[in-house]
Amino acid sequence: MSEPTNTQLGIGDFGCTHYRRRCKIVAPCCNEVFGCRHCHNETKNNEEINVVDPHDIPRHEIKKIICSSCDTEQDVQQYCINCGVCMGKYFCGICKFFDDDISKQQYHCDECGICRTGGKDNFFHCKICGCCYSKVIKDGHHCVERAMHHNCPICFEYLFDTLREITVLPCGHTIHFECVKEMEQHHRYSCPVCSKSICDMSSVWKNLDQVISTTPMPITYKNKMVWILCNDCGVNSNVQFHIVAHKCLSCNSYNTRQIQGVPSSSCSSRVEETVR
The missing domain is CATH 2.20.28.10 (Rubrerythrin, domain 2)
Incomplete structure (x- = not known):
């Protein structure tokens, strides 16, 4: 099947605060139209809005999208059936995910069940931790069962599908990178989950030896x-x-x-x- 001729139509002109794309999604849970699943979740879980039924969108159950170029509602697919525009240069039919910014190096991890960023060749899936980690720590990370299937212990955002950068502490627990930096600003150097030291504290221990003596x-x-x-x-x-x-x-x-x-x-x- 040949690629439609006007796939580049409207590049950079559409999208939301989260993604550049040329389609909107029809939420299967409430039948409302949103720019992406994050737009839906932020709206439906906003405590400042009088939300009757707070909930997250079941991303894999999305069946309908609306072309931002010609407003045609259709089944989930990469190219519009009416005007032929490409909804997103990166497309995942499993996650129903579209994004024009392919510099993120998106890839779908079958074991995670969702799309990740950073390039498939740069990551590995740890079966014990139940998530993808950088190959840099493949031989040295401490495994914690379902390590990212919980909220960040600092900001309480769910880590498994967060958009923010996460880091793995020496003890194996995961946390947002910026949350670790905030901890350090408040002179907190132990894991908020298990209390183990998160960095080399030998110089601090030497100073304490001197203070105590x-x-x-x-x-x-x-x-x-x-x-x-x-x-x-x-x-x-x-x-x-x-x-x-x-x-x-x-x-x-x-x-x-x-x-x-x-x-x-x-x-x-x-x-x-x-x-x-």
Whole structure:
């Protein structure tokens, strides 16, 4: 089948704030017309609007689109049946997705079930994590089951199909990249899910060593011992109490918290399994 002759008609003239494309979608859930699924979801879940039935569009169930060039309603397809215009240079018949900006290097991942950006050759699908990651971390990432099938622990946006850049922390948990940067601005350097350190903190630990050595405790507390749990390695330690911080005897991290009572011998392993 030959390509229609006027496929370039209206390039750059149509679309919404999310995508450049030459069609609108008819939402199967409410039968209303929107620029894209994000336009629908933002409208139908906007708390400032009196929405009777808040919901997200079932993207794979979209069956009808409307050509932005000639206003012809038709089944989902890349080229308009009336004027022949190309609805989007990138087209996925599974996701019912159109986009003219192919510089994003879109591709459809069968295992994710949705379209991704960044180029198929640059990503791999981790079956345990249940999502696509950059090949840069293929041999070194820590697997967490269904790692992106939850909300960002900072902004609470669902991560699996977010449009914003995500990053994988050393512990394996995922979070928006800009949310990590915001955490760092507030001097927060531990995972908001499992509390493990998100970067190399060795220089900070050395500074704390110096602070503690120059901050003697009153005689009342000189022999006071406390049990601590290390958030980084999951090991319990019995250490001398100090007002500044407590150092893990196993990995020398100060990312610890004081716990009550004497932990059982299996406590460390149970905690380690939990944070994983």
